[in-house]
Amino acid sequence: xxxxxxxxxxxxxxxxxxxxxxxxxxxxxxxxxxxxxxxxxxxxxxxxxxxxxxxxxxxxxxxxxxxxxxxxxxxxxxxxxxxxxxxxxxxxxxxxxxxxxxxxxxxxxxxxxxxxxxxxxxxxxxxxxxxxxxxxxxxxxxxxxxxxxxxxxxxxxxxxxxxxxxxxxxxxxxxxxxxxxxxxxxxxxxxxxxxxxxxxxxxxxxxxx
Ligand code: GRF
Numbered sequence: 001x002x003x004x005x006x007x008x009x010x011x012x013x014x015x016x017x018x019x020x021x022x023x024x025x026x027x028x029x030x031x032x033x034x035x036x037x038x039x040x041x042x043x044x045x046x047x048x049x050x051x052x053x054x055x056x057x058x059x060x061x062x063x064x065x066x067x068x069x070x071x072x073x074x075x076x077x078x079x080x081x082x083x084x085x086x087x088x089x090x091x092x093x094x095x096x097x098x099x100x101x102x103x104x105x106x107x108x109x110x111x112x113x114x115x116x117x118x119x120x121x122x123x124x125x126x127x128x129x130x131x132x133x134x135x136x137x138x139x140x141x142x143x144x145x146x147x148x149x150x151x152x153x154x155x156x157x158x159x160x161x162x163x164x165x166x167x168x169x170x171x172x173x174x175x176x177x178x179x180x181x182x183x184x185x186x187x188x189x190x191x192x193x194x195x196x197x198x199x200x201x202x203x204x205x206x207x208x209x
Contacts, residue, residue: 002079002183003029007069007086012040013168014084014105014175019047021176026183029076032069034088050076056088066094073098080182083137084175092139100189102137103182105175107167109133109149114142119163123154130154130163132171134178136189145194147178147187153209170205 004026006015012031019028031044034056041051052072059065065088073081083104095102108118110133122130131151138144150170154163181187188195 001025001027003027003077004080004082004179004183005029005073005076005078006031006044006082006084007073008033008038008040008084009035009087010038010040010085012038012043012084014171015040015082016043017172018082018084018176018179019044019049021180023176023180023183026080026179029078030073032072034065034069034086040084062089062091063093066091070094070097080179082175082179089141090137090139095137095139098137100136103134103147103175103178104137104142104144105132105134105171105178106142107132107164107171108142109151110135110142110146117160119167120160123158123160123163128154130167132167132174134174136194145189145192147181147194148174148204150174150205152207155209170207174205 002025008015008031015031028049030050030052032052032054033041034054036053036055045051054069054072056065059068079101081098081102109131113121119130129151131149133149134147136144152166
């Protein structure tokens with residue numbers, strides 16, 4: 001069994017998709033939020049999953065917050081830490097501590113559009129596709145070895161919200177699948193890239209428009 005700790009800041013729909021996937025060999029050990037009012041906490045608690053809050057506002061610096069967060073995370077002895085809409089910039093020390101065992105999902109086709117407002121920026125640039133990326137977390141924000149990507153076409157009349165809704169559906173398939181592959185030891189990082197010689201299904205998801 002691999003213990004998984006999921007970090008959220010809000011509604012936690014990706015966390016829900018991962019929990020609902022009932023991944024063989026995975027135990028969702030805890031859901032932790034930096035915001036006491038994160039809606040996903042109640043959802044997890046209702047299902048008997050341990051929850052915790054480490055409120056970033058209670059700490060004077062990023063280093064102090066990350067140290068406190070790491071202490072709570074490590075109490076659950078996770079083999080994998082999953083960032084699921086966790087809206088904090090992490091210190092290099094924190095990312096180093098969980099190197100090779102911390103995943104994130106980002107709503108763009110990285111390396112394009114790291115940071116916020118990804119869909120609005122893709123529309124503004126006249127991109128023809130948008131999407132999401134599951135990647136291992138490194139010190140650089142929204143970088144790190146790419147596990148899988150989902151692509152949607154941008155359609156006439158699209159708004160950031162309509163794109164977000166379509167991409168979110170993909171996220172809910174892509175992220176549980178990436179976690180499943182991590183748990184099955186299928187994700188090897190070689191030379192800073194996730195080795196997938198035979199492109200296993202799930203590395204790319206591109207539904208027809
Ligand atoms: C998702 O769009 C994810 O890609 C981004 O934040 C959002 C989180 O949504 N990192 P949810 O909390 O999982 O519903």
